[in-house]
Amino acid sequence: MIENSYIEQLFGQMVLRRKVVKAMLAASCQLVSAQGAPNVHLASATKVLSSEWCGLVADQCVQLLGGRGYDEGAPLAKIYRDARILRIFEGPTEALLSHLGRCLLSKATRDEIADLFRSVGAASVHAAAIEELSGLNETDGAVLIYAGWLTTLGLAKAVMSAGCFSALDCAAAAAHLVSSELATLRTRAPARQSVEVRNLASRTLTTFLER
Numbered sequence: 001m002i003e004n005s006y007i008e009q010l011f012g013q014m015v016l017r018r019k020v021v022k023a024m025l026a027a028s029c030q031l032v033s034a035q036g037a038p039n040v041h042l043a044s045a046t047k048v049l050s051s052e053w054c055g056l057v058a059d060q061c062v063q064l065l066g067g068r069g070y071d072e073g074a075p076l077a078k079i080y081r082d083a084r085i086l087r088i089f090e091g092p093t094e095a096l097l098s099h100l101g102r103c104l105l106s107k108a109t110r111d112e113i114a115d116l117f118r119s120v121g122a123a124s125v126h127a128a129a130i131e132e133l134s135g136l137n138e139t140d141g142a143v144l145i146y147a148g149w150l151t152t153l154g155l156a157k158a159v160m161s162a163g164c165f166s167a168l169d170c171a172a173a174a175a176h177l178v179s180s181e182l183a184t185l186r187t188r189a190p191a192r193q194s195v196e197v198r199n200l201a202s203r204t205l206t207t208f209l210e211r
Contacts, residue, residue, distance in 0.1 A: 001064065010060060016174045017053040020156050023174070024049065027120060027159045041103060041116050044096045045152040051086035052093060058083040097148030104129065104147045105138045113151065122158030129154055132189075142190045153182045 001007050024046040031039045058080045062069035069076045087093050103109040110130075117126035129150045136143045160175040 007064060010064070012173075013177060014057045014060065016170060016177045017057060019170060019174045020160055020178060021046065021050040021053060023159050023171075024156055031119065039116060041100060041113060041151070042155060044091070044100055045155045047090060048093055048096050048100075048148070048152050049156055051083075054083045054086055094145060097152070098141065098144045099148070100151040101144035101147030104151050105133065105144075117154070117158065120155065120158040121161070122154065125154040125158055132186075136190060140190065146185070146188075146190050149185050150182075153178055153185060157182065 002011065024042070028038060028042050028046055031042060058076075061076055062080050065074070065076060068074055069080070071077055091099075104113050114123070114126055117123055129147070132150070133143070133147055138144075157175055157178040160171050160178060
């Protein structure tokens with residue numbers, strides 16, 4: 001199986017995802033040592049990425065093994081099942097992303113996020129995210145989730161590019177992977193919908209629920 005170039009590339013991405021998560025955890029520990037307390041924003045981003053990517057990797061492994069991967073007698077089936085709960089325990093992904101998005105955009109906490117990005121040498125990444133989100137409805141749940149992903153992946157990219165946090169021989173490849181994830185995320189950016197469009201969507205949902 002490993003001789004198949006597609007599968008070889010897939011396995012390589014799995015390894016890189018693990019490296020990114022380890023680097024983010026190391027960055028969190030560095031901040032604890034420097035500040036005497038954990039940074040809740042970086043910890044939240046690390047939890048989001050680690051649990052989401054763990055689920056993704058487990059799913060890909062099951063897919064590659066086909067029916068054998070889904071068989072309850074195989075260790076991978078248990079890993080696949082156990083990985084699913086990680087996206088719920090200690091805060092569901094959506095709740096953490098909403099929290100991160102709200103902190104990025106809120107006047108009360110935006111300086112904390114800006115300081116965090118500066119501490120990992122990524123002030124420009126933070127500025128770009130703020131610019132991208134300008135003009136969007138800050139109370140819209142979809143915008144908050146999107147902002148949370150921008151924060152999470154932006155921090156991951158910064159950590160992988162910061163030599164002070166990681167000296168991995170594959171740091172450049174891992175940073176490229178995160179950049180690709182960011183590019184994919186931006187294809188799903190929330191649209192700047194008019195009030196009329198939002199009202200129409202609301203009426204459509206209400207009609208559907210009343211049937």
